Amino acid sequence: MSLEAPEPATQADVGVTDDGLDYDALEALLGDAVVDRETHLNAEAFVVRPDRVVDALGVLKNKAGFDHLSCVTAQEYEDRYESIYHLKKFDDPTQEVSVVVPTSVHDPTSQSAESVFRTADWHEREAYDLVGIEYEDHPDLRRILLPETWQGHPLRLDADQEQPQVVPLREHANPLQEDHPGGSDTMFLNIGPHHPATHGVLHLKTTLNGEQVADVESDIGYLHRCEEQMCQQGTYRHQIMPYPDRWDYISAGMLNEWAYARAAEDLADLEVPEYAQVIRTMSAELCRIASHLLALGTFALDIYGDFTAIFMYSIRDREVVQDILEDLTGQRLMFNYFRLGGVAWDLPEPREQFFEKTRDFLDELPSRLEEYHNLVTGNEVLQLRCVDTGVIEPEVAKNYGCTGPVARGSGIDYDLRRDDPYGYYEELDWDVITEDGCDNFSRLLVRLREVEESGKIIDQCLNLLEEWPEDERTIQSNVPRTIKPDPDTEIYRAVEGAKGELGIYIRSDGTDKPGRFKIRSPCFSNLQSLPEMAEGEYIPDLIAALGSLDIVLGEVDR
């Protein structure tokens, strides 16, 4: 940074006061772009004219320091369409503001935010795909989750679910046709949807220049299971909680459940007993360890190219965590352990046995991690492959809305567990891990070191749980049988999932089911940044970058 660079701190302070944000100051900053104000439970929302979106977001980003477009929610009301841009600051995610852009039913068109936030590209494509809002000046407004040939927009109020959607193959363009343009030095290569290194059904449309990646475009949606719509059809109390397990299904189930639990509890104003919070914190961190270990194993698989000792070792250690989680929840994959207002049941009896088993794992953990460091991060050939490949600069990462280990591997000190505390994290002693390398190696290192921190958190939780007085072990607060939040209450809440910021937006419509349920998937935003990492590098680096992003297609496609 040069000395002449303007001091950004003063700009980011607009409207910041000791007791929260002064939204009036922000509104004054936005001027006549704002036509109205709404109050969401998480933050104030400015209603902005559809033709002033770029202005408003640009001012909020550049003048007020809201540099993180966390999520874009689109929804249809009886009389209008609405796009909501959920903004935060990477420095302090508790400072939030939403920009609501209403458009008319007849012409749902508003300005695209892509020129301000790169991450809006995919988010707006999703909004167009599912809700049918058009974005002006969007660089590439195509469907993203559904096939190109899909008829209609499934999240519209009048969407006809009976409409047949089987599209005969002849209506597709011949994918080989544009493949042979002639006279070009590049080669088009389909990597996936079935390929050994795509970690699920991901399709990378790659243009190669020799062995180098000239262009790569992710084609997602193969695993789209209408999770948002299914959640909108379930009741708050019990019917939604099983779904989060199915988003990031790589053993991060409890972290996902917490995202829904946090949003719904804040929406319905439910208390969670402290004892349950400790159990939640412990189980979530166990999930994080399991998830990171699998990420390590599969990353090694991508680099080594074979089932090696590292993969087996990480699976072996993950297995121990899975056993502990099974003891706790009764499940190994789809835990369904969280409840609104607490957890499903207390620790398994006999408690001593559970504590002992978990402690044994924690005692083993440092030596195991040392083994991994010897095997993986200390390996010079691996360093040759990973250091300085798949580089994403912090500013670029922020622009793409990268979070989690991907952002922290680029030196962005952003972790919702610390910055927007929930659960019991605030009371515990642990650190947020960042690495400044911005490359594949840093992301790997961040995950490995985070396992260590998670171990510290679990250890403290175990101590707390062990000493908790027997008559105060309340696992659930009193929650009404039917939860019916006030109509038109809106909330956006996020937790730190295994892959990054997992956010849930819920708008209640006065019934016991959400009016709109939107999932902000960290993998979705992280995957969008893949071209930045891979372009100009070799195919093996593309594979390594993809592996280091640690995406789960179940969460990308939802």
Add this chain to the structure above:
Amino acid sequence: MTISETLAGALGLGAVNPLEDFVLSLVGAALVGTFILLNTAVAGPWAKRKITAAFTDRIAVNRIGPFGLLIIVADAVRMLSKELVIPEGVDRPAFDLAPLVLVASALLGFAVVPMGNGIQLADPTVGLAFLFAVASIASVALVMAGYASNNKYSMLGGLRAVAQNVAYEIPLVVTAMSVVLFTGTLQTSEIVAAQTETLLQLGALSIPSWYAFVNPFAFVLFLAANMAEVGRNPFDTPEAPTEIVAGFQTEYSSVYFVLAYLGEFIHIFLGGAILATVFLGGPAGPVLPGFVWFTIKIWAFFLFTQWCRSAIPRVRVDQVIEIGWKGMLVLSFANLLLTAVIVGVIV
């Protein structure tokens, strides 16, 4: 002593006429070929699994037969009974020939390898040159497979294979030449014979003058180049499953796949055989018969490739080429020069 003489001696025929020599050589070739294929059969479906499993804390095949050995039969039946899919648009007959050439080139190499106990099919004066020439025909097969498959992954794999083989063939041959400087002959039997003397006597332990001990630097270079030559980790870029699916063999199924797979394993054994002949005294060794020692040595190299496979990450394709041209080539020529000077001055 070639195999026809050995067989004639065993059968008590004495002096043989050319026709008998021809027949005996054919029989000998069949025996050698069967032996190599037998090794491959054990290595491919069984030993490879067992070795990798041992490296990664697993057990691997143990259900069929003693130590799971019958998996070899089960695998053979399975692979051969699969449908042979030949994709539209492949370039025949190149597509069909490639697996055959791959296997044939590797098997041909064993013709001049002295395996001990008088087992050597032929002993031409240009033995070592023949060995390298034949072994590198495999590159042609890889290009054929990559090009003829009409598949982009195959194409990439084929191109990588050529780039890699060209880059590593030269250091391989140049390093072997440094040994030829010592022996003064290309005849494989002579090279082996030159390694029988004792280099050092440490009490009861006598260290033979194997070129691995005489010129350890060349040995290490040769070993590394050999790994690239047989396309194993860290130089398995032509196949690179996580990057280009299976490289040149992506489109091969059933019998063709078996042949391609077989060819690779025979190549590993041939790589081991060359290594044994040039650097490890061929079939030489104490107590056990030479043939057994030869088998142990080629298996040792096989084990080494599997070890690397389980332990070393794959190097990126540009790094492979860089190591080859900028590192190995320079080092191998330096080694050659140095050896030439030493041989010229001292010997």
